[in-house]
Amino acid sequence: MRQAVTDTMDPMWVRACLIGLATLFLAVLLFVPLAGVFLFAFSAGADVFLRAVSNAETLHAAWLTFLAVAVCIPLNVCFGVAAAWAITRFEFRGKALLVTLIEVPLAVSPVVAGLMVMLVYGHQGLLGPILAEYDVKVVFSLPSILIATTFVTFPLIARELIPLMRLQGGHEEAAALTLGASPWRMFFMVTLPKIRWGLLYGIILCAARAMGEFGAVSVVSGHIRGRTNTLPLHVEILYNEYQFAAAFAVASLLALSALVWLTLKSVLELRTQ
Amino acid sequence: MSIVLDQISKRFGSHSVVQRVSLEIASGELFVLLGGSGSGKSTLLRIIAGLLSPNEGRVAIGGVDVTQLPPQKRDVGFVFQNYAVFRHMSVGENIEFGLRVRGVARAQCIERRDELLDLVGLTGLAHRRPHQLSGGQLQRVALARALAYRPTVLLLDEPFGALDLQVRTQLRRSLRSIQDELGITTVLVTHDQEEAFELGDRVGVLYRGGLVEVGDPMSLYHRPHTDHVASFIGGGNVLVGRKVGPLIQLGNVQIPMPQQAKVHQEGAPVRVLFRPEDVTLSDAPPRDAVQLGQGVIVESTFAGSVSRVRVEVEGLRGARSLAPYPTYGQKAPHVEVTFPSAAQMPHLQESRFLSLNRYHVLDPHGLSVLSLVGRHAEVDAALRVGAVVARASHGTLYTFKEAMRGDSERVRKELRLGAEQILPAAQVETIVRDGEVVESFVDEAQRGLYDLAVLGREGDGAFEPQVLRSLSIRLLRMVGIPVVLAHPTTTKIGRMLICTAAGEPGKGDVLFGARLARHFRAHVTVIHVQRFGATPLDVSRAKKHLESAAQSLAAMGIEHEVMVKTGDVAMALRDTVARGKYDLVLFGASGSASRRALLFLEDLIRGANTSVAVIPMMG
Numbered sequence: 001m002r003q004a005v006t007d008t009m010d011p012m013w014v015r016a017c018l019i020g021l022a023t024l025f026l027a028v029l030l031f032v033p034l035a036g037v038f039l040f041a042f043s044a045g046a047d048v049f050l051r052a053v054s055n056a057e058t059l060h061a062a063w064l065t066f067l068a069v070a071v072c073i074p075l076n077v078c079f080g081v082a083a084a085w086a087i088t089r090f091e092f093r094g095k096a097l098l099v100t101l102i103e104v105p106l107a108v109s110p111v112v113a114g115l116m117v118m119l120v121y122g123h124q125g126l127l128g129p130i131l132a133e134y135d136v137k138v139v140f141s142l143p144s145i146l147i148a149t150t151f152v153t154f155p156l157i158a159r160e161l162i163p164l165m166r167l168q169g170g171h172e173e174a175a176a177l178t179l180g181a182s183p184w185r186m187f188f189m190v191t192l193p194k195i196r197w198g199l200l201y202g203i204i205l206c207a208a209r210a211m212g213e214f215g216a217v218s219v220v221s222g223h224i225r226g227r228t229n230t231l232p233l234h235v236e237i238l239y240n241e242y243q244f245a246a247a248f249a250v251a252s253l254l255a256l257s258a259l260v261w262l263t264l265k266s267v268l269e270l271r272t273q
Numbered sequence: 274m275s276i277v278l279d280q281i282s283k284r285f286g287s288h289s290v291v292q293r294v295s296l297e298i299a300s301g302e303l304f305v306l307l308g309g310s311g312s313g314k315s316t317l318l319r320i321i322a323g324l325l326s327p328n329e330g331r332v333a334i335g336g337v338d339v340t341q342l343p344p345q346k347r348d349v350g351f352v353f354q355n356y357a358v359f360r361h362m363s364v365g366e367n368i369e370f371g372l373r374v375r376g377v378a379r380a381q382c383i384e385r386r387d388e389l390l391d392l393v394g395l396t397g398l399a400h401r402r403p404h405q406l407s408g409g410q411l412q413r414v415a416l417a418r419a420l421a422y423r424p425t426v427l428l429l430d431e432p433f434g435a436l437d438l439q440v441r442t443q444l445r446r447s448l449r450s451i452q453d454e455l456g457i458t459t460v461l462v463t464h465d466q467e468e469a470f471e472l473g474d475r476v477g478v479l480y481r482g483g484l485v486e487v488g489d490p491m492s493l494y495h496r497p498h499t500d501h502v503a504s505f506i507g508g509g510n511v512l513v514g515r516k517v518g519p520l521i522q523l524g525n526v527q528i529p530m531p532q533q534a535k536v537h538q539e540g541a542p543v544r545v546l547f548r549p550e551d552v553t554l555s556d557a558p559p560r561d562a563v564q565l566g567q568g569v570i571v572e573s574t575f576a577g578s579v580s581r582v583r584v585e586v587e588g589l590r591g592a593r594s595l596a597p598y599p600t601y602g603q604k605a606p607h608v609e610v611t612f613p614s615a616a617q618m619p620h621l622q623e624s625r626f627l628s629l630n631r632y633h634v635l636d637p638h639g640l641s642v643l644s645l646v647g648r649h650a651e652v653d654a655a656l657r658v659g660a661v662v663a664r665a666s667h668g669t670l671y672t673f674k675e676a677m678r679g680d681s682e683r684v685r686k687e688l689r690l691g692a693e694q695i696l697p698a699a700q701v702e703t704i705v706r707d708g709e710v711v712e713s714f715v716d717e718a719q720r721g722l723y724d725l726a727v728l729g730r731e732g733d734g735a736f737e738p739q740v741l742r743s744l745s746i747r748l749l750r751m752v753g754i755p756v757v758l759a760h761p762t763t764t765k766i767g768r769m770l771i772c773t774a775a776g777e778p779g780k781g782d783v784l785f786g787a788r789l790a791r792h793f794r795a796h797v798t799v800i801h802v803q804r805f806g807a808t809p810l811d812v813s814r815a816k817k818h819l820e821s822a823a824q825s826l827a828a829m830g831i832e833h834e835v836m837v838k839t840g841d842v843a844m845a846l847r848d849t850v851a852r853g854k855y856d857l858v859l860f861g862a863s864g865s866a867s868r869r870a871l872l873f874l875e876d877l878i879r880g881a882n883t884s885v886a887v888i889p890m891m892g
Contacts (some may be wrong), residue, residue, distance in 0.1 A: 031351040055620065093703055171353050171355055171357035172357050172358075172359055172360075172887070174324050174344075174353070174357065175353060175357040175358075175359075175415075175418075176359075176370070177323075177324065177343070177344040177345050178323075178324065178344050178349055178350070178419070178428075179324050179345075179350075179351075179370050179374065179418065179419070179422070180345045180346075180348070180371050180374045180422065181345055181370070181374045182345055182374075183345075185374055189357060189370075189374075193359075193361040194360070194361065217752035226627075
């Protein structure tokens with residue numbers, strides 16, 4: 001019988017079994033379904049695929065999804081940097097509570113997040129009467145989609161930055177101040193360059209999540225075709241109407257964008273290492 | 274430019290880090306702040322730079338009050354221990370940073386940058402990235418960066434702490450020569466005394482947030498004023514003896530009191546410092562030198578340039594050793610001696626004669642007060658009164674409390690918090706013991722470190738009266754130090770009553786009372802009660818005693834009055850105590866009669882809101 005090479009190295013058959021198991025698991029749960037999406041998308045021919053992705057409703061859904069991403073990223077960058085700065089540089093009461101609260105959107109189900117938006121901005125909600133008075137429409141329209149997406153994604157950037165900034169400490173910032181830099185200058189010349197890779201990484205996570213968000217948006221958007229449908233919602237509608245080829249065609253767009261984000265993320269990871 | 278610190282205090286939460294530090298640093302001076310970890314030295318430097326703002330006090334740079342200015346407006350150069358070089362910029366960009374934020378033109382930036390690279394010995398490295406440099410080079414970059422815009426003062430926070438020995442020595446030399454060349458006022462923080470001596474024009478020693486002593490390196494080393502500096506700097510021998518006439522009694526050894534020593538009272542503790550290199554070992558008793566007698570070599574170490582031995586000196590038994598700190602079970606004080614390692618090293622257990630080439634007497638310090646703290650430190654009478662006495666005499670309060678093993682850190686913290694409401698942290702020490710509290714307290718008192726012991730006589734969590742009585746008797750008889758029975762209402766000592774009635778009129782109580790009264794600027798009443806049927810001899814002796822008491826009080830500038838009453842001693846005294854609103858009543862008790870005296874005393878002060886001091890008398 002062969003002996004393990006070192007104490008930490010398991011025998012060959014254990015390693016083979018573990019790797020095999022993991023591969024099988026991935027194949028069943030990931031590779032096959034993913035391949036299935038692309039296969040189904042083209043099952044009725046390329047022209048069906050092209051028609052499905054280029055019709056007005058799909059284009060509008062794509063536009064809406066892009067808009068949600070474009071709005072939620074800058075908001076979350078501002079919030080994430082500010083929160084990480086406050087948490088890593090200052091001591092204040094309720095700091096532990098703030099750290100926990102930031103995690104809330106990740107912990108609660110997106111459906112609940114959607115309902116929370118309804119509770120506040122819906123017709124029966126807290127702000128409903130005031131919004132109605134000024135004739136501002138939030139739910140079942142664009143603003144509610146933006147709010148829901150931002151809410152669901154807001155922890156992602158802060159969570160990337162907090163450990164990073166904690167690790168880096170504030171010495172270089174203190175040095176910049178003693179060298180005569182104003183606080184803004186210090187931020188742009190020292191802090192931002194120090195955290196840029198972590199920030200970019202957070203942005204990618206945020207974008208990927210915002211594009212794919214279904215639950216919260218599904219509750220608040222009202223599924224109005226050509227008006228408040230984002231790509232994931234559009235896929236669901238097509239699927240429920242038995243337009244399988246079209247549903248998978250649109251789904252393949254989403255899967256493709258996810259792959260792009262993941263590739264970018266991996267490149268960044270290599271780069272920061 | 275000059276730097277002036279005026280009464281700077283800084284707290285983090287309830288934890289006091291810097292306490293009332295005042296300091297003037299002259300223009301062009303290189304000043305070193307020396308202290309161990311947690312002494313507050315870095316905090317003080319950050320306060321000068323504006324990176325922290327003090328809770329109290331003012332900072333002035335070049336005669337301008339900058340207390341309210343943010344760091345970027347103070348025009349200081351700061352060098353951090355961990356370099357804090359901007360990793361995403363090249364060496365050149367780092368150095369130009371201060372110039373660029375000041376809007377200096379590009380060409381001038383480059384010119385100045387190259388000038389500074391030359392100055393710190395990094396010529397031609399402007400385009401290197403920080404990760405390509407060694408620690409020593411990074412610190413040179415940080416120094417160049419801090420000097421680029423010609424700041425008014427240069428502040429360095431343990432700049433060489435993270436570097437290895439060789440690089441450190443090199444950088445030290447560069448810093449000294451750069452500072453000489455530029456003549457910039459510089460403050461350097463370090464825990465390394467060698468560095469402090471080598472670099473500092475003057476050195477300030479910080480201990481627990483207080484500036485203990487300031488002086489040039491030579492006088493700090495050879496003529497310190499405080500035992501903290503004597504033992505922190507350069508491993509000295511510090512022994513505590515007593516003043517006896519023109520001599521200092523160290524155990525059985527007597528050495529002359531030096532001319533330049535500050536005046537000590539007769540019998541007061543005298544702390545003698547001698548450096549290891551100032552002791553000579555010889556085979557025969559040397560003539561014309563101050564002798565310490567014979568000792569036995571108990572330890573010897575080779576340390577490169579010098580050899581170091583420890584000698585146990587039988588003749589010094591009875592003198593207390595502050596440094597080197599006594600090891601458990603040692604019979605007599607150990608004296609540390611160094612000599613050039615080329616010389617013949619004596620063998621262990623060999624006997625040698627010791628003599629001193631030079632020694633120094635530290636300043637007499639305030640009272641060392643040992644307080645036994647009861648259950649609740651925050652309201653404890655012994656702790657409060659002890660702190661009040663230590664504060665008035667600029668002495669030290671040693672708080673003593675029993676605690677279970679494992680709980681001692683919490684108890685220490687509690688003791689500190691209790692005492693620091695009254696005293697600066699530098700004047701507070703905590704002693705926490707597990708085991709039988711009376712026994713361990715007597716043991717502690719017997720170390721001979723203390724001028725008086727304080728016990729709480731009433732109040733929340735105080736000890737039982739019979740425990741206090743037996744403890745007091747042991748302290749008076751066996752240890753022979755004054756015992757104060759503290760009352761919780763005593764917050765100051767403004768009026769004092771000295772009872773000279775009990776037993777033979779002595780003078781110990783008056784002298785000790787005078788010492789306390791001087792610190793408090795208290796009013797002193799000396800009372801003597803003439804018993805019915807006293808003989809004329811008794812009367813004349815008492816009269817003489819009172820006269821000399823009044824004389825010595827007057828000589829010390831103490832406001833006083835003398836009271837003579839006739840009648841029943843107990844009644845007369847009780848009446849006086851009840852009416853006089855005294856904060857402290859002093860009593861002399863001879864060792865053999867201490868039990869009777871204490872019982873009498875307890876009866877006397879029952880119900881009176883006053884603290885009591887019992888002074889042990891000879892005989």
